[in-house]
Amino acid sequence: MDNARAKGGKHIPVLLNEVVHALKPVDGEVYVDGTFGAGGYCRAVLETADCKVIAIDRDPDAIRRAEEFAKEFPGRFQIVEGCFGDMAALLPAVGINKVDGVMLDIGVSSFQLDEAERGFSFREDGPLDMRMAQDGETAADVVNTYEQDTLANIIYDYGEERQSRKIAAAIVKDREEEPFTTTRQLAGLIERILGFGQRKKGQKQVHPATRTFQALRIHVNDELGELRRGLAGAEEIIAEDGRLVVVSFHSLEDRIVKQFMAERSGRSSGGSRHMPGPIDMGPEPSFRQIKKGAVKPSDDELDVNPRARSSRLRVAERTGASAKGAWHA
Known part of the structure; x- marks a missing residue:
């Protein structure tokens, strides 16, 4: 904004x-x-x-x-x-x-990004929230309760993340042991399973969780x-x-x-201007x-x-x- x-x-x-x-x-x-x-x-x-x-x-x-x-x-x-x-x-x-x-x-x-307590960013640890209006379903609700295929679709459609199914599977597996409550917790999982990859010379390093966080934020706030x-x-x-x-x-x-x-x-x-009849x-x-x-x-x-x-x-x-x-x- x-x-x-x-x-x-x-x-x-x-x-x-x-x-x-x-x-x-x-x-x-x-x-x-x-x-x-x-x-x-x-x-x-x-x-x-x-x-x-x-x-x-x-x-x-x-x-x-x-x-x-x-x-x-x-x-x-x-x-x-x-x-x-x-x-x-x-x-x-x-x-x-x-x-x-x-x-x-x-x-x-x-x-919103710079206030850790809003949960939009993983730069500082905070609750996994992401709600602009500060009411309704949180990002934590999404990652802890949605089915794996639904999670994967959200991450792919709204984050354009090619590894969405791998991320969704890891989330579902980890949440069985401990629910996700903080931004660092989720970002750490994604970093662990995807790594940072190769960075081209002169390019800024992008955290592997960036697309997933974008996807969750877009979904939570429609x-x-x-x-x-x-x-x-x-x-x-x-x-x-x-x-x-x-x-x-x-x-x-x-x-x-x-x-x-x-x-x-x-x-x-x-219509086509090359086709006969009125356009x-x-x-x-x-x-x-x-x-x-x-x-x-x-x-x-x-x-x-x-x-x-x-x-x-x-x-x-x-x-x-x-x-x-x-x-x-």
């Missing part, structure tokens, strides 16, 4: 200038930050124009940070607790039916389902000529955003894409903020066509 940690320990938003440029804030308009985090994007937008930002977050810690943040921008900032996938219902409930732009910064925030609902919700509430700006951090997220924007802008394959052009596009392809971080940003390396920004502009409703990649 937005508050990645730069060298020296400061939390800074990823692709900040690019996000603000893509959103194009204007005085008097209303924008949504669907993933408040530490408020980095909110602050930049509010300082760029005399506008209003409605922020959404499901993390109680973020809600507490936002309450202090609101004191800096009285009357121009409002926090709504909930999932950004529900924005089409959350915003009318606070009197907002249409907005001029939506920002989404997908994934886990650095605050992150990809949330993203799909959020994109459809943004389509519903963004006014004509408003912007949808999305920052993602791995291929699963970016693929969903790319496919959504392509389909909703009429760029999905429909079905489909419904009128609800978005137009501002830039073909994704915006990537500059070398200067990567130098001060290595976590931005995998980030990608995509932007589209709302047309006057009706929203198409729920969307499934």
Whole structure:
């Protein structure tokens, strides 16, 4: 999410200038930050124009940070607790039916990663939790109770981990002796059975548990389902000529955003121009894409903020066509 940690320990938003440029804030308009985090994007937008930002977050810690943040921008900032996938219902409930732009910064925030007690990372030992909203099923519940094949599928589908079946089998075997309760416990198991492998010259060493932790986090928080609902919700509430700006951090997220924007802008394959008969052009596009392809971080940003390396920004502009409703990649 937005508050990645730069060298020296400061939390800074990823692709900040690019996000603000893509959103194009204007005085008097209303924008949504669907993933408040530490408020980095909110602050930049509010300082760029005399506008209003409605922020959404499901993390109680973020809600507490936002309450202090609101004191800096009285009357121009409002926090709504909930999932950004529900924005089409959350915003009318606070009197907002249409907005001029939506920002989404997908994934886990650095605050969540850096707080061991949240259980998102294995850099520091902590409870095997990973819940963004701090309620519901934990990652420990998943690894201790799910069947082996289900575990393997989660790790493969959401972590793109080729050794998913080997990892799942080891988890099921070890949990019979002792349930998994901490991040280091699970990471240690995966390190033991996979090792670190060969590192190419100049490449950063990636811990073998990285993909499995990503998979569990995505599953526990239904992150990809949330993203799909959020994109459809943004389509519903963004006014004509408003912007949808999305920052993602791995291929699963970016693929969903790319496919959504392509389909909703009429760029999905429909038929062949070489075939006889009329071509079905489909419904009128609800978005137009501002830039073909994704915006990537500059070398200067990567130098001060290595976590931005995998980030990608995509932007589209709302047309006057009706929203198409729920969307499934």
